[in-house]
Amino acid sequence: MARTTGSDGEKTEAAVREAAVSLIARLGYEAMSMRQLAAEVGVQAAALYRYFPTKEDLLFTLMREHMEGLLKAWEAARPASIDPVTRLAAYVENHIAFHIERRHATHVSNMELRSLSHERLTQILKMRTAYEKELRTILRDGAEAGVFQVDDTGLTAMALIQMMTGVIVWFRPGERLSIAEVTASYLSMTMRLVGATISHGTARRLGRARDAVAL
Amino acid sequence: MARTTGSDGEKTEAAVREAAVSLIARLGYEAMSMRQLAAEVGVQAAALYRYFPTKEDLLFTLMREHMEGLLKAWEAARPASIDPVTRLAAYVENHIAFHIERRHATHVSNMELRSLSHERLTQILKMRTAYEKELRTILRDGAEAGVFQVDDTGLTAMALIQMMTGVIVWFRPGERLSIAEVTASYLSMTMRLVGATISHGTARRLGRARDAVAL
DNA sequence: GAATTAATTAAACGTTCGTTTTATTATTCC
DNA sequence: GGAATAATAAAACGAACGTTTAATTAATTC
Numbered sequence: 001m002a003r004t005t006g007s008d009g010e011k012t013e014a015a016v017r018e019a020a021v022s023l024i025a026r027l028g029y030e031a032m033s034m035r036q037l038a039a040e041v042g043v044q045a046a047a048l049y050r051y052f053p054t055k056e057d058l059l060f061t062l063m064r065e066h067m068e069g070l071l072k073a074w075e076a077a078r079p080a081s082i083d084p085v086t087r088l089a090a091y092v093e094n095h096i097a098f099h100i101e102r103r104h105a106t107h108v109s110n111m112e113l114r115s116l117s118h119e120r121l122t123q124i125l126k127m128r129t130a131y132e133k134e135l136r137t138i139l140r141d142g143a144e145a146g147v148f149q150v151d152d153t154g155l156t157a158m159a160l161i162q163m164m165t166g167v168i169v170w171f172r173p174g175e176r177l178s179i180a181e182v183t184a185s186y187l188s189m190t191m192r193l194v195g196a197t198i199s200h201g202t203a204r205r206l207g208r209a210r211d212a213v214a215l
Numbered sequence: 216m217a218r219t220t221g222s223d224g225e226k227t228e229a230a231v232r233e234a235a236v237s238l239i240a241r242l243g244y245e246a247m248s249m250r251q252l253a254a255e256v257g258v259q260a261a262a263l264y265r266y267f268p269t270k271e272d273l274l275f276t277l278m279r280e281h282m283e284g285l286l287k288a289w290e291a292a293r294p295a296s297i298d299p300v301t302r303l304a305a306y307v308e309n310h311i312a313f314h315i316e317r318r319h320a321t322h323v324s325n326m327e328l329r330s331l332s333h334e335r336l337t338q339i340l341k342m343r344t345a346y347e348k349e350l351r352t353i354l355r356d357g358a359e360a361g362v363f364q365v366d367d368t369g370l371t372a373m374a375l376i377q378m379m380t381g382v383i384v385w386f387r388p389g390e391r392l393s394i395a396e397v398t399a400s401y402l403s404m405t406m407r408l409v410g411a412t413i414s415h416g417t418a419r420r421l422g423r424a425r426d427a428v429a430l
Numbered sequence: 431g432a433a434t435t436a437a438t439t440a441a442a443c444g445t446t447c448g449t450t451t452t453a454t455t456a457t458t459c460c
Numbered sequence: 461g462g463a464a465t466a467a468t469a470a471a472a473c474g475a476a477c478g479t480t481t482a483a484t485t486a487a488t489t490c
Contacts, residue, residue: 012467028329030245034448044469046450055448111326114243149407151400155392158385159378159404166377177370185366189374192364193408227437249478259439261480270478 013051015041020058025104029059029112059112060120066105067127073098074134084142085196091135092190095164096183103168110165132157139194149195160190228266230256235273240319244274244327274327275335281320282342288313289349299357300411306350307405310379311398318383325380347372354409364410375405 019040023032034055038045052058077094079086099106113121136157142148150156164186171182234255238247249270253260267273292309294301314321328336351372357363365371379401386397 026329028243028245030243031330033446035446043467045448046470047468049449050467114241115246151403152392155397155400156404158381159401162381162384163374163378166373166381169377170373177367182370185370186374188366189371189408192410193404195407248476250476258437260478261440262438264479265437 021104025107029115063109063124066109084138084147087138092187096186099168100179106168147197236319240322244330278324278339281324299353299362302353307402311401314383315394321383362412
């Protein structure tokens with residue numbers, strides 16, 4: 001047989017991406033076979049090669065789009081304010097919301113880096129570094145303004161990112177805690193960790209987050 | 216050919232473990248072939264099967280011994296004191312020291328869980344849970360004694376563990392920061408994160424840690 | 431120093447892998 | 461409605477995989 005009734009390139013490609021993220025997150029990139037992926041999509045393995053020339057191209061595409069999405073999400077969420085506390089709060093909220101919504105894709109982007117070619121690894125790491133630099137800038141500005149107590153900006157940024165991203169390891173939607181509760185907790189942990197001096201405006205802001213949890 | 220001059224089972228087994236940890240950490244469990252591992256040890260692939268009946272047995276052995284080592288290290292480091300701040304400081308110091316010294320093995324134990332059979336996964340997770348429970352107990356005791364300000368003991372424990380273990384992702388010995396500096400920074404971040412009330416004795420203890428960094 | 435045991439090599443087994451080739455059918459275009 | 465094109469199936473390719481079997485040699489035992 002050959003082309004099947006109702007088949008459509010765009011639909012198939014979208015289905016491949018979705019199935020690939022889920023399968024790679026569950027089994028790992030090396031452990032997932034192209035035949036397994038094809039079966040999940042309901043297609044023959046050869047059909048996958050119409051959309052992605054190699055298995056690694058598929059992986060890279062998933063990772064690149066995940067990182068591009070993360071950078072775009074932060075661009076959209078980045079506040080106009082220059083207040084470091086406000087900016088840090090926005091960064092934390094955006095980071096947690098983005099990663100909880102994309103648990104599988106985050107898993108893939110964090111765990112399968114070693115399966116990329118050197119050149120592509122560099123591309124992904126460049127995007128990641130740019131994203132992390134945003135946090136370091138916020139921390140440095142806050143430290144210089146005297147509203148944060150931070151020993152080492154780089155170390156603190158890494159610690160915060162590991163802590164926040166780690167939420168995808170244990171968080172399961174619909175269990176004990178809601179996304180809003182988790183976000184509020186991570187926000188207050190972050191602010192304490194950086195020794196944030198709470199201004200009047202900030203206190204009102206954090207108070208609102210806490211009220212939301214109480215609902 | 217067959218048995219080689221000077222060959223010895225114990226030496227070979229130790230070499231296999233060592234090479235396996237390093238190769239799996241670098242390439243991933245699925246991506247590492249038994250032939251590759253054998254070549255690294257300087258032996259034929261079939262020789263590996265004298266020590267580990269299957270590839271998965273090898274992985275499981277590495278993970279189990281890593282987790283057993285972690286639990287034993289904490290048993291040895293656990294202070295007699297009932298003061299939550301002292302206990303938390305000991306937990307953080309032990310955790311970071313243990314994981315920095317075993318970066319590769321930690322990588323393997325954290326990243327390759329999905330390659331274990333269900334039964335063996337359960338065994339490893341049981342050990343991990345027992346270890347994490349120690350931290351939750353410290354946090355709960357501290358919260359009940361009023362020396363820690365912690366919203367949610369479980370969530371805080373996970374956040375701290377992710378933050379601390381994450382050190383192996385970016386830390387490289389011999390670069391900008393020493394192990395002592397990193398440990399001291401993580402200790403103070405932890406204490407701020409849990410909102411620790413610093414007593415006189417604790418202040419002296421943390422002060423000593425800070426002095427060590429200044430060396 | 432012969433017999434036994436431990437450690438290893440060399441070769442092979444069947445399976446699965448990523449990928450390519452070729453053929454076939456559905457859809458689109460004019 | 462015929463031609464062109466897009467989307468797929470089916471089958472095959474060579475390579476690599478984990479593992480097993482059989483043979484061989486070093487070390488140990490008595």
